[in-house]
Amino acid sequence: MQGIAVEESRKRWMECQGVKNWEGLIDPLDDTLRAQILSYARFVEAAYRCFDFDMSSPTYATCRNDIDSMLAQCGIGNHRYRVTKNLYATCTTSVPRWMERILNLASSPESSWIGYVAVCDDAEEISRLGHRRVVIAFRGTATAREWLENLRVILTPLSVDLATPLPDCSGDHRQPMVQRGLLSLYTSGGDGRQSLQDTIREEIREIVKRYGGKGEPALSITITGHSLGGALATLVAYDIVTQFGGHEAAVPLVTAVSFGGPRVGNGGFKRELEASGAKVLRIVNHDDPITKVPGFVFDDVAGLGVPAWLQKYAKYAAYAEVGKELRLSSKDRRLPHAKVMARSAINVATCHDLNTYLYLIETF
Template sequence: MWREVQGSKNWENLVDPLDSLLRSEIIRYGEFVAACYDAFDLDPNSKRYLNCKYGKRSMLSEVGLGESGYQVTKYIYATPDIINHVFPNNISIGSSCGKWIGYIAVSNDEETKRLGRRDVVVTFRGTVTIPEWIANLMSSLTPASLDPHNPRPQVKVEAGFLSLYTSNEDKKFGLGSCREQLLSEIGRVVNKYKGEELSITLAGHSMGSALALLLAYDIAELGLNTHDDHTVPVTVFSFGGPRVGNSGFKERCEELGVKVLRITNVNDPITKLPGVFLNENFRVLGGKYEVPWSCSCYAHVGVEILLDFFKMHNPSCVHDLGTYLSLLKCPKRLHVQKEEDIDFINKAKEFVISGLNFNAALQWKNAAMNMVNMVQSQRT
C-alpha cells in the first residue's frame, strides 16, 4: 500500500474522497515541513539568526518530532544571488549569504520496518528572507539545463526558483549551492542503503515546494534514483505551492516518473502564480497555436487535492501551513462555504505587502500590489 500512497498509481481512488491513510501521510510529511519553521531562528540578536536554532541530533526532538522515527543527516542552505541581478548598484536591502532552508532525514530501522521501506525525507520551508521574496516575484522562464549531457532547452523553469536552487554566492563557508548540498547527500544516503527498499520523499511549503519539485526533477533526470535496474520512487508533497515550470517541464517530470501531490487552498493566491494568464489552461484561436505557445506557459505538475477554507478572521490563513495541517486533521472542516468574498482582495494586498517587511522597498510594494491585482483579474 505504501507505493500507492507515494503515488505509484497517481493516487487513483485515494483523493476523492480523501483516503484516511493518505491523509495521515500528508499530515506526517506536512509536520516535517512545519519543523523547518519551528526551528528557524528569526531573532536578529541571536548568533544563529536565519539559521537553525538546534543541532542535527536534537532538532526533531526540540520541535516535538522526537518520536517520528527519523534522524536528520544534513542541513541545507540556500545562497541566492538575486539581489546582485536586481540591484546592480549594490543597494543594501539584505545579505545574500546562505540561509538555512531545510534538512534531510532518514527513517531509522524501527520506522523503516513499520513503513515497509527506508524513507529519505527532504523538507523545505517557505519564503522568509528578502532575496526569497524577490525570487517569488520573478516570473521569467529560463531553461533548467540541469543535465550537462542533455540540457533540454524546451524544459523551462521560473528563473527566481532556479537561482535559489543553483546559486553559490556564499563561498566563504564552502557550502556549495543548495543543489550541490542536496545531490551530494542524497547520493550518499541512497548508496548507503542501496540493498534495501527505498523511497525518496520531498516536501515543502510555498517557495519550498518549488525547490522540492526542482530537486525531484533533478534527481530523476540525473538518474540518482536508479541502481541496478531498480528505480527508487520519487514523490513530492507540495503545500500551497506555486507553478514552477512550463508545459515542457511538466511533461518531462511525468516521463521521468516523478509523482507530485499538490495540497492547495482554492483561495490561496500563491498557488495561482506565476503564470496567472499564461498557464496550462491557455489557448490561442481555439488551440491552433497551442503547441508553440506552450513553451511560454506555466503548468502545474501532478495531482491536486483542492481544499476550501475561506472563512478565516485573518486573510493570511489562506496560505498558512498550520491552517492547511489543522484542517487536514479535521476532515469534516475540509470544505467550508465561501463567505465575505468582497473584502478578500484588499486584505490580501495588505498581507502580501506586510510579508515583505523591509524598508525603502516601494518598487517591491508595487510589484506585490501588481501580483495581487493579477489574482483579482483572474478571480473576476
C-alpha cells in the same frame, strides 16, 4: 501468510507514495494517505521551527538547533529519524544600492538555511511503514533576498543537469522551462557554500550507497515543503529522478508533497516531469492566492490564437499545473467551523499559513 502481509504492506505504501498517481485515494481522502500527508507536514513544521527568524540575532537565517537534536526539539522524536544533512540555498539577485538600503539587504545573507535531509533509522518504524523513508524538508520564504528571487518569475530554459544555461529556442513552445528565481536558488552557490543542488545530489548518492544494498529495506524518497519550499520540492524531485532513477534500482519511487506551493514551470516542464516518473502531490487551498501564481496557465502558447510576435513573449509567463492536486477550501461547508474559516478566507496570510493547511487536511 506473513509473505502476503509484507507484500500488501509494500503495495499500500507505494500507492500512498503515488505509484498509481493516488487513484481512488483523494476524494474521499484515504485515511492512510491523510496520516502520511500530515506526517510530512510535521517535517516542514520542524524546518520553520528550527530557522532563526530574528534579524538582530548573530545566527539569523541559520538553524537554531544542533543537527543531532533538532527533530526531537521540534516534536518529531523517539529517535526514529536521523538528520543527515543541513541544507542551504543561495540567492544571487542583484539590485541597485538604493534598493539594498531600503530592503536592508546588508542584514540578509546570500546563503540561508532552508531545510534538511532525514533518514528513518528505527527498525520498528521501518517495519510499520514497509520501507525505509528518506525525507527532504523545506521551509517557505523567510529572507528579503528570497523574496527577490520569488519576483524573478520569467521562465527560463531547463537543461538536463538544470545548472547548465541553455540557448533560448524561441520557436519551440515545447521547450521545458522553469521559474528563473527558483532555478537560480537551487543551482547557485555562494558565501563559501556549494549549491543546494550539489548538496542534495551528494547526500542522496551517499544514502543510496549506504541503504540501497541487497537485503536492505526498500527506500522511498519524499521531498516536501510549504510555499517556496513546495516549489523547490517539485524541482528537486525531478532532479533526483533524472540523476538517480534511471540507473539506481534502489530508489524505486521519488515523490514531492507540496503544501501551498506556487507554480514551477511550463507545459514542457510538465511533460518532462511526467515522463521522468517523479510523482507530485500538490495540496492546494482554493482560497490561497499563492497557489495561483506566477504567470498564467496555458499548456501550449502556440494554441492561444495570439499573434506570432506576441507568442515570443507570452511563452515566458505561460505556466502549467503539475502533478496530482488535492484541493481544499477554507470555505468548504463540509468542514467543522466552516464559518470561522470562511471569515479568515479574506486574510491572505491565514489562507496560506501551513497551520491552515494542517487543519484543512485533518478535517477534509
